[in-house]
Amino acid sequence: MTRPLSADSPLLQPITVGAWQLPNRIWMAPLTRNRADDDGTPNALQVEYYAQRAGAGLIVSEGSQPSALGQGYPNTPGVHTDAQQEGWKRVADAVHAEGGTIVTQLMHAGRISHPDTLGGQTPVAPSAVQAAGEVFTVNGQQAFPTPRELATDELPGVAQQYADAARRAVAAGIDGIELHAANGYLLHQFLADGVNGRTDNYGGSPENRARFVVEVAKAAADAIGADRVGVRISPAHPFNDVTEDDVSVYETLVTRLDELGLAYLHVLAEADDPIVAKLRSVWTRTLVLNTGFGTESDRDQLEDLIGSGAVDAVTVGRKFIANPDLVQRWTDDAELNAPDEGSFYGGGAEGYTDYPVLH
Ligand SMILES: Cc1cc2nc3c(=O)[nH]c(=O)nc-3n(C[C@H](O)[C@H](O)[C@H](O)COP(=O)(O)O)c2cc1C
Structure with missing residues (x-):
């Protein structure tokens, strides 16, 4: 038996978030x-893919590098050249x-990168700690290299790259940015006590480990307005060989981010993880x-989570x-297309823009 969502379903309620009025x-x-041009420019495929999914209350794009050295995988989009900015403009307009x-x-x-993806450069990190495992490159799977530790005096420049990328995104007509501080990438590497071994003001105590993420968020907020900036975190999530014994860093971080007046906090966690309620209170x-x-x-679990007030x-x-028309399908409780994992990362239109819609 199907159960269409009623008009008063928590999932379907409009919400004002920062600068945006969102319909659901x-x-x-x-x-x-991994389908952008080789130089990181979003192309006609991304224009079509995102336009097809415009029914989402908000689209958060794929992870996109704020600088050439920030790239993790082949054919991810960048936000640091004029050509990339033009590509994002076409996406935003569509x-x-x-x-x-x-x-x-x-x-x-x-x-979480490799010299083969970085024009021969060594990836950078808070500390020279190699991740276990392999990363996909144009030359196939390769072991993660030992990264180069970022010097203290390099950090303001990296924060500025995020701010410049945020400025380019908004200049292209994109509605804002989400800082990826989750899933074991650079900002998460600073937060995580198992990866960040720094002895300067950016390592050690929770306040110190949170510092770089807060500085990056402030730089982005100063560039485009705090009401156009969100942050994603994944407390204690072991993805990409991150280890975190001390998750108190997240209360410190979120307290500081809250003071900046950012638009939203995006948490990747199991629904019953106590960290969700803890962060809700901060x-x-x-x-x-x-x-x-x-x-x-x-769908039904997510509806309950919003309905109970656990999240917004x-x-x-x-x-x-x-399912490009997921909101409609969930509203109608219609059958869903199954995702094809083989075409998740790289390729062309197949498994990307060719999933059928209902109407
Ligand atoms: C193909 C694929 C690519 C992903 N890429 C990103 C990414 O670029 N940035 C990010 O924060 N999470 C990324 N994720 C994680 C998703 O945002 C999401 O947390 C995950 O798919 C679980 O949600 P779901 O059960 O609704 O799929 C990716 C997940 C998948 C399956």
């Missing part, structure tokens, strides 16, 4: 798809023409949850890959 609480999660709202996720991969603005990789996001909105990943 079902947002599209950031999803790396999403807006369909009535949608889109932010670009700024992702500096840090040590963060005074829009709280967004993604329930993580374990099982695909579930949710993001959905794999179901948005396979």
Whole structure:
């Protein structure tokens, strides 16, 4: 038996978040798809893909490097050249023409990269600690290299790169940015006590480990307005070989981010992880949850989470890959297309823009 959503379903309620009036609480999660041009310019495929998904309350784009050295994988988009900015303009125009709202996720991969992806350069990180495992490159899977530790006096420049990328995104007509401080990439590497071994003001205590993320958020907020900046975190999530024994850093971080007046906080965590309630009590603005990789996001669970007041909105990943019209399908309780994992990372239109819509 189907159960269409009623008009008063928590998932379908409009919400004002920072600078945006959003029509519903079902947002599209950031999803790396590796189909930008070789120079990181979003192309006609991304224009079509995002426009197809404009029914999401908010689209959070795939992770996009704020600088050449921030790139983690082949064919991810960048936000640091004029050509890339032009590409984002075409994406923004197409999403807006369909009535949608889109932010670009700024992702500096840090040590989760390889010289083959970086024109021969060594990846950078808070500390010269090699990640276990392999990374995909144009020359196939390769072991993660030992990264180069960022010097203290380099950090303001890296924060400025995020700010410049945020400025370019908004100049292109993109509605804002999300800072990727999750999933083991550069900003998460600073937060995590198992990866950050610094002895300067950016390592050690929770206040110190949170410092760089706060400085980057402030730089981005100063560039485009705090009401156009969101931040994604994944406390204690072991993805990309991150280890965190001390998650108190997240209370410190979120307290500082709240003071900046940012638009939203996006948490990747199991729905019943106590950190969600803890952060809810610290963060005074829009709280967004993604329930993580374990099982695909579930409509009824997400509806309950918003209905109970645990969170204000949710993001959905794999179901948005396979269902451009996910909001409509969930509203009608219609059958869903299944995502094809083989075409998640790289390729062309197949498994990207060719998933059918209902109407
Ligand atoms: C193909 C793929 C690419 C992803 N790329 C990103 C990314 O660029 N940035 C990010 O923060 N999370 C990324 N994620 C994680 C998703 O945003 C989301 O947290 C995950 O898919 C779980 O949500 P779901 O159950 O709704 O799919 C990716 C996940 C998948 C499956």
